[in-house]
Amino acid sequence: xxxxxxxxxxxxxxxxxxxxxxxxxxxxxxxxxxxxxxxxxxxxxxxxxxxxxxxxxxxxxxxxxxxxxxxxxxxxxxxxxxxxxxxxxxxxxxxxxxxxxxxxxxxxxxxxxx
Amino acid sequence: xxxxxxxxxxxxxxxxxxxxxxxxxxxxxxxxxxxxxxxxxxxxxxxxxxxxxxxxxxxxxxxxxxxxxxxxxxxxxxxxxxxxxxxxxxxxxxxxxxxxxxxxxxxxxxxxxxxx
Numbered sequence: 001x002x003x004x005x006x007x008x009x010x011x012x013x014x015x016x017x018x019x020x021x022x023x024x025x026x027x028x029x030x031x032x033x034x035x036x037x038x039x040x041x042x043x044x045x046x047x048x049x050x051x052x053x054x055x056x057x058x059x060x061x062x063x064x065x066x067x068x069x070x071x072x073x074x075x076x077x078x079x080x081x082x083x084x085x086x087x088x089x090x091x092x093x094x095x096x097x098x099x100x101x102x103x104x105x106x107x108x109x110x111x112x113x114x
Numbered sequence: 115x116x117x118x119x120x121x122x123x124x125x126x127x128x129x130x131x132x133x134x135x136x137x138x139x140x141x142x143x144x145x146x147x148x149x150x151x152x153x154x155x156x157x158x159x160x161x162x163x164x165x166x167x168x169x170x171x172x173x174x175x176x177x178x179x180x181x182x183x184x185x186x187x188x189x190x191x192x193x194x195x196x197x198x199x200x201x202x203x204x205x206x207x208x209x210x211x212x213x214x215x216x217x218x219x220x221x222x223x224x225x226x227x228x229x230x
Contacts, residue, residue, distance in 0.1 A: 004157075033218065042120075042204060042222040043158075050215040058217055090157055102148065103218070105157035 002027045004106035006091050012112045013081055021076045021109050023091030031094045032074040033058070033103070034066065036087040043090065049074055050096065081113040116141045116209040120221035127195045128229050135190040135224045137205030146208035147188045149179055152223075153201045161203075164188060175199070195228045202226075 004025045013019055025032065033048040035058075045058030049068040063085055065077040074093075078085060088110050092103040117140045127133045139145055146165055150158040162173025169181045179190045190203060202223050209217040 035220070040123075040222060043206075043220040045217050045219070048215070048217060054215070056211060056213070056215055056217075059219075092158075102160040102163060103150075103158075105150075105159070107157050 004091055004093055004104050006106040006109050010110050014114050015082055016080050019078050019081060023074045024072050025093040029093035030096045033092045034076045035090045038087050083113050086113050087111060116207045116219050118205050118207050118219050118221040120205055120224045122224050124225045126227045129197050130194050133192050133195040135203050137188045139186050139207050141207060148206040149190050150204045151201050197228050197230050200226055200228045
């Protein structure tokens with residue numbers, strides 16, 4: 001089954017404790033992306049990757065890191081989480097081809113930073 | 115930079131009536147426009163997209179959207195709403211960067227309530 005998986009689905013942590021949220025897709029997609037969803041703000045893009053070893057900042061990259069060492073994986077790293085990073089996070093992937101294709105979204109990770 | 119606006123936080127419609135969820139955009143160059151839907155406690159699902167061609171785009175679950183270049187709008191429509199259409203709807207636009215890649219800009223979302 002074609003899918004984007006994220007782990008963990010729920011996470012409660014404390015300020016300053018480094019964490020990683022994993023994202024994996026099995027569709028051989030070139031494009032992968034991380035978003036955060038906050039009430040009234042919609043989805044805001046954190047980082048995106050056009051392909052392996054190519055990453056770029058989205059609109060809200062501060063406090064986050066990513067890496068794209070393999071095509072299928074795109075982990076999101078919070079080196080020193082703060083309460084303002086409490087949010088619902090989504091990973092997504094798509095083909096790029098001759099233009100932007102539809103994005104497939106993971107189920108989401110709800111993060112609470114105390 | 116590109117931008118997307120969804121002017122209504124919420125849309126209420128009775129079952130069986132037509133529905134419209136509004137989206138306006140600001141782009142430089144050709145727009146690539148998308149609609150996604152989010153059901154409670156779920157990720158986003160693709161509904162439809164406009165890249166080029168016919169201004170009326172048909173998508174999943176009976177939804178369609180009309181691209182209007184002069185009004186810079188891409189409103190989502192359905193002729194007859196179902197209670198099961200109640201969800202959060204997002205409009206999105208591609209925002210090219212300067213290295214051949216692209217960001218994705220989402221609107222704030224519109225919550226649709228369909229009443230039986």
